Amino acid sequence: MxxxxxxxxxxxxxxxxxxxxxxxxxxxxxxxxxxxxxxxxxxxxxxxxxxxxxxxxxxxxxxxxxxxxxxxxxxxxxxxxxxxxxxxxxxxxxxxxxxxxxxxxxxxVTRGLARFTRVVDRSAPDDAAGQEGGPSLEPGPPDSDPWAAAAEGRGPDDEAVGEQTGAEDPVPVGV
CATH class of the missing domain: 2.40.50.140 (Nucleic acid-binding proteins)
Structure with missing residues (x-):
């Protein structure tokens, strides 16, 4: 097609x-x-x-x-x-x-600022919090998003991202 x-x-x-x-x-x-x-x-x-x-x-x-x-x-x-x-x-x-x-x-975002809020589905049957079903705008548990560490300079496999190599600018790992 x-x-x-x-x-x-x-x-x-x-x-x-x-x-x-x-x-x-x-x-x-x-x-x-x-x-x-x-x-x-x-x-x-x-x-x-x-x-x-x-x-x-x-x-x-x-x-x-x-x-x-x-x-x-x-x-x-x-x-x-x-x-x-x-x-x-x-x-x-x-x-x-x-x-x-x-x-x-x-x-x-080239025309203004935005902030992303992840929608977490709280309707799963094994939800220990006991909240009513449906999506929530609350962030999920910290370990639920492997990319959450990227905001702290870490990747999903806990490798350093953009560590200093003695140069003025950060150099991405693997480049």
């Missing part, structure tokens, strides 16, 4: 809306506007070019995270599969839109 993968940098154009299908699958939709900056070759001045609009759809576990993380106007980066949807409107006009089935969605 041929698929077109795409990454779009733009701004959230509509409030992300969380939906639930009759069989219980959650999905979120929102629109993204991406405007290319163009330079006029005659005078060298920059201006806004054409704005492309995409409908973004995120399914299942990512749907709620997207709906609760993004607001209209946020700078965003979306990666996924590109397709189109066609329909006939109430006036009989043929319509279409570009759709991205999102594989990854995140704030564009």
């Amino acid at each position: 041929n698929e077109v993968s795409i990454t779009v940098n733009g701004f959230v154009g509509t409030k992300p809306a969380l939906h639930r299908s009759p069989n219980g699958v959650e999905w979120t939709t929102f629109r993204v506007a991406s405007t290319r900056r163009v330079r006029d070759p005659r005078n060298g001045e920059w201006s806004d070019g054409q704005t492309l609009w995409f409908t973004v759809k995120s399914f299942r576990s990512g749907a709620r995270n997207v709906a609760e993380s993004l607001v209209q106007g946020d700078p965003v980066v979306v990666t996924g599969r590109l397709s189109t949807e066609d329909w006939t409107d109430k006036d009989g006009n043929d319509r279409w839109q570009l759709v991205i089935d999102a594989q990854a969605v995140g704030p564009d």
Whole structure:
């Protein structure tokens, strides 16, 4: 099967809306506007070019995270599969839109700051804490994330990452 993968940098154009299908699958939709900056070759001045609009759809576990993380106007980066949807409107006009089935969605941190909060699923039956099921925004146990040590300069195998070698700049291990 041929698929077109795409990454779009733009701004959230509509409030992300969380939906639930009759069989219980959650999905979120929102629109993204991406405007290319163009330079006029005659005078060298920059201006806004054409704005492309995409409908973004995120399914299942990512749907709620997207709906609760993004607001209209946020700078965003979306990666996924590109397709189109066609329909006939109430006036009989043929319509279409570009759709991205999102594989990854995140704030564009080149335009602002963001802090990541991992969602931990507390609904596991062997949950010793005895909390009610469902996801929690609390961090999990420290040993549950092998990359958590990376923030302290350690990798998942407890090898030093970026140790000083006598040079001014850190040198990654294995390079």
